Amino acid sequence: MASNEEILAGLAEIVNEETGLATESVELDKSFTDDLDIDSISMMTIVVNAEEKFGVRIPDEEVKNLKTVGDAVDFIANAQA
Amino acid sequence: MSTPTLKQASLREFTRIHGIGAYRPDVIVTNEDVCQWIDSSDEWIRKRTGIATRHRARPEIGVIDMAEGAAREALSQAGIEASQLGAVIVSTVTHPYATPSAAADLADRLGATPAPAFDISAACAGYCYGIAQADALVRSGAADYVLVVGVEKLSDIIDKSERSISFLLGDGAGAAIVGPSEAAGIGPSVWGSDGSKWGAVSMTGSMLPLRDLALGDGSGSVPDSDALAAAWPTLRQDGQTVFRWAVWEMAKVAREALDRAGIESKDLAAFVPHQANMRIIDELAKVLKLPEHVAIARDIADAGNTSAASIPLATHRLLEEQPELSGGLSLQIGFGAGLVFGAQVITLP
Numbered sequence: 001m002a003s004n005e006e007i008l009a010g011l012a013e014i015v016n017e018e019t020g021l022a023t024e025s026v027e028l029d030k031s032f033t034d035d036l037d038i039d040s041i042s043m044m045t046i047v048v049n050a051e052e053k054f055g056v057r058i059p060d061e062e063v064k065n066l067k068t069v070g071d072a073v074d075f076i077a078n079a080q081a
Numbered sequence: 082m083s084t085p086t087l088k089q090a091s092l093r094e095f096t097r098i099h100g101i102g103a104y105r106p107d108v109i110v111t112n113e114d115v116c117q118w119i120d121s122s123d124e125w126i127r128k129r130t131g132i133a134t135r136h137r138a139r140p141e142i143g144v145i146d147m148a149e150g151a152a153r154e155a156l157s158q159a160g161i162e163a164s165q166l167g168a169v170i171v172s173t174v175t176h177p178y179a180t181p182s183a184a185a186d187l188a189d190r191l192g193a194t195p196a197p198a199f200d201i202s203a204a205c206a207g208y209c210y211g212i213a214q215a216d217a218l219v220r221s222g223a224a225d226y227v228l229v230v231g232v233e234k235l236s237d238i239i240d241k242s243e244r245s246i247s248f249l250l251g252d253g254a255g256a257a258i259v260g261p262s263e264a265a266g267i268g269p270s271v272w273g274s275d276g277s278k279w280g281a282v283s284m285t286g287s288m289l290p291l292r293d294l295a296l297g298d299g300s301g302s303v304p305d306s307d308a309l310a311a312a313w314p315t316l317r318q319d320g321q322t323v324f325r326w327a328v329w330e331m332a333k334v335a336r337e338a339l340d341r342a343g344i345e346s347k348d349l350a351a352f353v354p355h356q357a358n359m360r361i362i363d364e365l366a367k368v369l370k371l372p373e374h375v376a377i378a379r380d381i382a383d384a385g386n387t388s389a390a391s392i393p394l395a396t397h398r399l400l401e402e403q404p405e406l407s408g409g410l411s412l413q414i415g416f417g418a419g420l421v422f423g424a425q426v427i428t429l430p
Contacts, residue, residue, distance in 0.1 A: 039129060041360050044325045060322045 002054065002080065007073045014049045018042050028070035036069075056080055090222030096259055097266020098212075098430045099161070099226070102154025103397040104147045104254040105384065106138035115248045118241035126248065131359020135251030135385025137236045144176045147254035148187050148232040151393070155228065156191070158430065159258035163191040167224025169198040170214060172207025172389040174418070175234045176200060187230065197224075204282070205355045205417025206272070207231050207389035208255065212413075213270035213423060215259035226260040231389030238284070240315040246282070247316065249358065251385030255393020265428075268342030271334050272423035281322045282418035284314040316418075323420075327361045331416050331424075332368040338412060338424035349375045350409025351399055351429065355416055356381035356391035376403055388417065400429060 002010065012026035021036060032038045038046070043066075047058050050072070056079035058066075066072045111134050112123040126132060138147060148171055156163060169191075171184040184198035203210040208231035215227035232254035239247035259267070291312040294304050331354075339346060352375050354362055359381055366377050378395035387394060392413050399406055406429050414424035 040321050041129065041324050041358075044321050045328075045364060048325060048329055060319075060325065063321060 002077075004073055004077055007054065007076050008069070010053050011046075011050060011069065011072060011076075014046050014053065018045050018049070026069055028068065028073065030069050031067055032069065032072075033067075050076060054080060092222055093220045093261055095262040095265050096216050096219045097262035097264075097428050099258045099260050100155045100158030100430055101393055101397045101400065102151040102156070102158060102256040103394050104150030104154075104232075105136045105394070106142055106147065106252050108137045108139060109134050110137050110251075110385075119244050119248060121244075121248070129360070130249055131362070131379070131382055132249060132385055134383050135249075136253055136383075138234050138252040142234075144173055144232050144234050144254075145183050145186050145190070147234070147252065148173075148183060148230045148256070149190050151232070151254035151256035151390075152187060152191055152228055152230055155256040155258050159226070159260070161226055161258060161260070163193040165226050166191075166193040166196045166228050168215070168218055168227045169193055169196050169230075170211045170227060171198075171200045171230045171232060172203060172211045173200060173232050174202055174204050174207075174388065175232075175237055177237065183232070184230075191228075193228070203389070203415075203417075203421045203423070204419060205357065205386075205388045205391065206415035206419070206421040206423040208257075208392045209270065209413060209415040209423030209425060210272060210421070212257065212259065212267065212425060212427070213272055215257075216267045216270065216425075219259055219261060226258055228256060228258055230254060230256040231391070231393055233388040233390050235316070235386075235388060238314070238316050240285075243315070243317065245320055246318045249386045250316070251387045253384060253387040253390040253394055255390045255397060257393055267428075268338065268344075268426035270423060270425045271338045271341060272421075273334075274419050274421045276419065278322065278326065278420045280319070281326070281420055282316070282318040285317055286312075286314050288314060324358070324361060326420060327357060327416050328364045328368060331414060331422060332365060334416075334422050334424050335365070335369055335412060335414050338414065338426055342426040344410060344426060346370065346375065346412075347372050348410055349412055349426075350406050351376040351378065351396075351411040353378040353392050353395050353399065353411055353413045355414065356384065356395055357386050357417070376406060389415075391415075396429070
């Protein structure tokens, strides 16, 4: 089971790989679309890579609720619990 | 009384694609043109889809006209006469008649009568579905040569002002001749459907409300033209759901097509996925870890997404630009509305 800090760090690596954004810029209160400029297709790639990394399932209908990095960290933490 | 002996058609071991033809309509629609109808920019469209232009057919050019153009080139490349065709299969979702089929008229125009002729509705997987059927027909002895055409006039079923799919779409036709071969030329088809995602790429509705509106309520009142236009069904998609399925589920299908053909990705000369979106193509190639030497079809940049026509069009272009690929192995995979999918490894003609 990963801690929230570990999930954030892992997610930051995935975001970095997909978009080239620095891992430090991936912070809990950042919005994927408004702050990080991640479009819907890149978001899907991030979601699938996060599923693989954290061993969780993130259904399509859940993705639209993941507005901020913090939303994604919370969802992954709960799904792992 | 003697027992009658029933004869069955004799089996053939191998088939291959003998020729490929293409028809690209002459109206070029640029991203600037598209931006008259949606609030976007050339840069945004290129970045999100990889598309710079798409070809669209003039009003007087129909699905069967485009199919005929592609079919004639495929016949000529295969070096066979239309009279040798044992079946004509047209895959389309834009032939605007419930019946008769586009294939029956096409067969007659080509001089293939009385070859059996029928249409299939498998959207962007339609060409691979057609190759699967043609391969089976030729190997079973039901036909010697089979014409498979993927053709679409998607411009008839778009709403120019919507943003989910319309701006991606183009018109065109691609055709292949499948026939007997001395060596294996078409690997086992991996094909299927997932109707639980029926709505992921779908029309806005059925045609029946439009009919009811057009017929009116019997009072003699003239139907409102805006209401009539709104009732004309057009295509939509849930881009995120489709992207996820098209990359990660289709990667599994592609791997299975390779496995069942007994080859590895390093053996491929080309990869020709359905030209849905450049980002799907790039991500699929990445997930499949294709070696550098594999030529990846990227016809979508100029042709847009032409549904059933995209794989033969993209294959035709690859062979035109890189004739040395002829004789090499190509992994082709179609996927789309249904949802449906089909893949096979083929030897390039």
